[in-house]
Amino acid sequence: MKRLSIIKFIATAGMVLVLTVGCADTSKKDEAVDVAAEVAAEATEAQNAIAAAKTANKKVQSVGFAWRDTGKLIKKAEAAAKKGDSKGAMKLASKAKSEAELAYKQYELEKGIDRTVK
């Protein structure tokens, strides 16, 4: 009787141990998968932000009103993305896009203003 109790105890403890270790392992794997997905999503977001900045800058370049440093900001964003710094890349790309959009607004405003001496 006593032997049976010991066997039952060992079996139960074993099962608990197996379940605990197994679950912990799965949780770590899930966590790793989540992190990888997040990194990939951020990298994609950074690439999209860079592409949007490039498009905006090309648009203003085509009318001859691009600002001096916008292209440099885009290059810095690309370098940051290459290093895996997606957040930094997005920040730089967003600044570049904003510059390009402001420059285009400047072009549109200047188109309609006569500043010649009278």
Add this chain to the structure above:
Amino acid sequence: MKKLILIAATAGIIGGAPILAEAAPSDDLKAFRSFFQKKFPNVKLDTYKDGIYSLDADRRAAWEEFEDFAPPYEDGVELGKKLFNTPFKNGKSYASCFDNGGIGIRQNYPKFDSKTGDVVTLEGAINACRKANGEKPYKWKKGKLAAVSAYMGYTSRGKKMNVTIDSDPRSMAMYERGKKHFYAKRGQLNFSCADCHVYNSGSMVRGNLLSPALGQSTHFPVWRKKWQKKSEAKGKGGPTAGFGTLHRRYGGCNKQVRAKPFKAQSTEYKALEYFHQYMSNGLVVNAPGLRQ
């Protein structure tokens, strides 16, 4: 009244109608000169060819000392003369490409070419001459090109600028393009050429006096002490160290207001030069100039 202004502004926005009016170039020139004569009533028209030295007596005195004693561009002009007179490999020379053998003709550039519909600058004509004679063109902004141009300018000293706007609509279109560039605010600092060199000419920007746009282009290419120092710092001294063409200066100005510069001899800068030089018509050539 406010309502009227609002209606007029709204109509303009909705209609997208450009407010810029196309005045005749001769009217533009008249208004341009008149502006400066009102702004600086004590400055004689014929001294505008001297840039900032037309506005500041002390700087003028120092500049005249340099000019009388040993202007630093002298060796560069000599080099330009030597290059100008050295025959190409095919035996021809620059003289074969220009009216009057290339002597005393700076005042006629830039000029409109009705065959190509393009504006030709003096530097453009120099490099075109080289290409036509089987020679490699010079680099656009400084060095030997500026030296040859400086020599040609030097032989034209005292001749009155005489840029013509052709009856060809393409000529007028280039003039208008240059005029728009000149007056449009650009770059992150939101400045136009006119902001500095028309409306604020004579004002100080840090230690620099802003030169008047009237007569500004009559003394290009120029020898700038700043460019000389820059070349020497790179170990590139010599007779052309301080030389730079007008398009080099345009690029520098655009960068200073944080605008992306155009390439030297781009259509944009050729158009700008066309307008800019036309505004100095009637003033005499004083190239090469000596500047800060």
